[in-house]
Amino acid sequence: MTTDPTTPESVTTQRMPTDRPGIDRPILPGERLKAQRGLELRAKSWRTEGLLRMLENVLEVGEKPEELVVYAALGKAARDWDSYFKIRRALTGMDTDSTLMIQSGKPIGVFPTHSGAPRVLIANSNLVGRWATTEHFYELYDKNKIAWGGLTAGCWQYIGFQGVLQGTFETFAAASKVHFDQDDLKGRFVFTAGLGGMGSAQPLAIWMLGGVALVPEVNGERALERQAHGLVQHVTHDLDEAIALCTDARAKGEARSVTWVGNAVEALETLLERGIIPDIVTDMTSAHDALHGYQPLGLTTAQAAQMRSDDPDKLIGLARETMVRHVKALLNMEDAGAVAFDYGNNLRSQARDHGFPGGFRLKVFTEAYLRPLFSRGIGPFRWVALSGDSADIAYLDALTQELFPDDAPVQRWVRAARLHVPEQGLPARTAWLGHTQRTRMALAANAAVARGDIGPIAFTRDHLDAGSMAHPNIMTENLKDGTDAVSDWPLLNALLNTASGADLVAIHSGGGGYAGYMTSAGVTCIADGSEETAGRLERVMNADTGWGVLRYADAGYGEAEETKKREGLGLGF
Ligand code: NAD
Numbered sequence: 398m399t400t401d402p403t404t405p406e407s408v409t410t411q412r413m414p415t416d417r418p419g420i421d422r423p424i425l426p427g428e429r430l431k432a433q434r435g436l437e438l439r440a441k442s443w444r445t446e447g448l449l450r451m452l453e454n455v456l457e458v459g460e461k462p463e464e465l466v467v468y469a470a471l472g473k474a475a476r477d478w479d480s481y482f483k484i485r486r487a488l489t490g491m492d493t494d495s496t497l498m499i500q501s502g503k504p505i506g507v508f509p510t511h512s513g514a515p516r517v518l519i520a521n522s523n524l525v526g527r528w529a530t531t532e533h534f535y536e537l538y539d540k541n542k543i544a545w546g547g548l549t550a551g552c553w554q555y556i557g558f559q560g561v562l563q564g565t566f567e568t569f570a571a572a573s574k575v576h577f578d579q580d581d582l583k584g585r586f587v588f589t590a591g592l593g594g595m596g597s598a599q600p601l602a603i604w605m606l607g608g609v610a611l612v613p614e615v616n617g618e619r620a621l622e623r624q625a626h627g628l629v630q631h632v633t634h635d636l637d638e639a640i641a642l643c644t645d646a647r648a649k650g651e652a653r654s655v656t657w658v659g660n661a662v663e664a665l666e667t668l669l670e671r672g673i674i675p676d677i678v679t680d681m682t683s684a685h686d687a688l689h690g691y692q693p694l695g696l697t698t699a700q701a702a703q704m705r706s707d708d709p710d711k712l713i714g715l716a717r718e719t720m721v722r723h724v725k726a727l728l729n730m731e732d733a734g735a736v737a738f739d740y741g742n743n744l745r746s747q748a749r750d751h752g753f754p755g756g757f758r759l760k761v762f763t764e765a766y767l768r769p770l771f772s773r774g775i776g777p778f779r780w781v782a783l784s785g786d787s788a789d790i791a792y793l794d795a796l797t798q799e800l801f802p803d804d805a806p807v808q809r810w811v812r813a814a815r816l817h818v819p820e821q822g823l824p825a826r827t828a829w830l831g832h833t834q835r836t837r838m839a840l841a842a843n844a845a846v847a848r849g850d851i852g853p854i855a856f857t858r859d860h861l862d863a864g865s866m867a868h869p870n871i872m873t874e875n876l877k878d879g880t881d882a883v884s885d886w887p888l889l890n891a892l893l894n895t896a897s898g899a900d901l902v903a904i905h906s907g908g909g910g911y912a913g914y915m916t917s918a919g920v921t922c923i924a925d926g927s928e929e930t931a932g933r934l935e936r937v938m939n940a941d942t943g944w945g946v947l948r949y950a951d952a953g954y955g956e957a958e959e960t961k962k963r964e965g966l967g968l969g970f
Pocket of ligand 1: 469470564590594597615659660661682685686690692693740743861
């Protein structure tokens with residue numbers, strides 16, 4: 398596992414300073430922007446400098462920086478290059494008591510506010526209910542009137558695959574515990590697919606848990622790139638070889654990860670025909686997007702690209718037909734004894750919209766495994782060393798051990814992450830911390846920044862957190878009180894974090910194939926070591942996780958109700 402070798406330092410260091418991709422001009426295919434390192438400020442404060450580095454970082458680690466795409470085929474950091482450069486200019490020039498407003502990746506205005514207010518407020522891809530359709534989204538997208546920010550792309554909170562790696566690690570660990578009463582995946586065979594920005598975390602997470610992973614990916618170049626980064630061990634074009642590698646490792650109880658370059662559905666149907674049933678089956682192809690993401694059976698990636706421009710409707714129809722077969726194959730696997738779950742990529746909805754609603758028999762991963770954690774405000778928290786110094790992450794890893802010695806899952810994860818997670822972009826760490834834990838962590842880190850032990854740190858999280866997402870087919874499916882689609886919760890979360898003084902707050906809704914499916918909220922705070930920041934960090938961390946606990950308590954989850962009472966959350970009477 399090495400540092401991301403796709404970051405050609407030579408590109409940024411050997412060119413003239415007026416020709417730096419992503420700084421002086423757009424990034425061209427094959428080029429990378431390297432986020433600023435060091436302690437020198439370009440902006441007027443660490444609060445804006447930190448956010449600028451987070452923006453640069455999502456392009457440094459993103460999938461297609463030349464198109465400003467961070468992940469999931471269309472999730473963008475900014476609307477277009479003109480918007481991107483204007484955001485940079487605004488962040489560097491802004492005073493420390495003003496707020497930059499960004500609408501779907503386009504900066505619109507800077508307003509005088511006050512020093513305790515957020516420096517950046519973002520709304521991405523929000524459409525009025527009846528108009529929140531894929532068709533209307535693309536109509537606006539084609540006119541460059543809207544952009545989709547994914548969850549963490551458009552608000553600069555993505556840190557590469559580590560972000561989803563821990564979620565994947567915890568999800569598979571929980572599934573193994575629930576179904577096999579095992580703490581790891583030793584001797585277990587997991588089938589999933591897709592090595593995209595998110596999906597590429599899967600083979601590593603399964604391998605880290607001691608299991609066997611078969612992860613088909615249609616894009617051969619991408620598969621080799623993932624292999625070069627140490628995310629998957631074996632890449633082969635021969636399906637028989639891939640299956641043999643997996644069954645052999647399962648029989649021996651060895652950890653192994655294998656990618657077959659080909660279509661997930663072909664692999665699943667072949668396994669079924671041969672009666673080879675994995676222990677767990679799921680999927681993380683880009684099924685949310687039938688036009689730009691998911692690849693139909695029978696087409697090469699080049700043929701799909703051609704059809705995308707020549708006959709997009711035909712491509713969408715073919716993709717959805719394959720998705721129906723995909724869902725049916727997962728159901729057949731479940732019938733044959735595999736544990737099958739939906740991994741939040743809208744595959745079941747796409748199949749339903751193409752006339753096959755049966756996929757909803759598959760449980761979504763959040764309901765099946767993660768809800769007890771959300772009820773305690775535990776979720777995908779993360780921090781980023783803005784100076785670029787890996788020693789800061791080592792310091793904070795040690796701090797988690799000191800602050801939470803009895804939290805076994807956190808201890809296990811941090812140890813595993815130190816060993817196996819390669820650095821990608823600015824050094825970062827995810828750790829699923831809960832209510833009060835995040836506050837303690839952020840305050841202790843801020844004090845370390847103040848002492849000069851470490852450089853400034855950005856604290857942020859994925860949107861898939863307790864109080865910050867309404868997504869009836871991923872996050873909030875089948876809630877006890879039926880409030881799956883109520884988006885008041887993430888909207889109020891964003892308002893609360895704004896009132897509490899976060900540095901960046903974002904409200905996102907789905908775009909592309911996700912249009913109309915979700916609303917979520919993101920938050921980032923920069924720990925610059927000041928006392929004023931300590932106050933804001935305490936308020937924001939407590940509010941953000943406290944709101945999550947209250948959301949689940951309100952929906953009727955007993956564990957959340959207990960946490961609420963224990964921590965004195967709620968109305969106070
Ligand atoms: P991505 O677009 O970066 O990658 C998807 C990959 O799937 C691509 O490499 C593509 O070539 C491959 N692919 C497409 N169709 C295929 C097929 N039929 N067979 C094999 N490979 C195929 O997307 P991503 O960022 O990895 O995200 C994957 C999905 O997961 C998206 O739908 C995303 O919205 C969803 N997601 C889930 C979570 C979660 O927590 N579970 C979080 C974020 C995103």
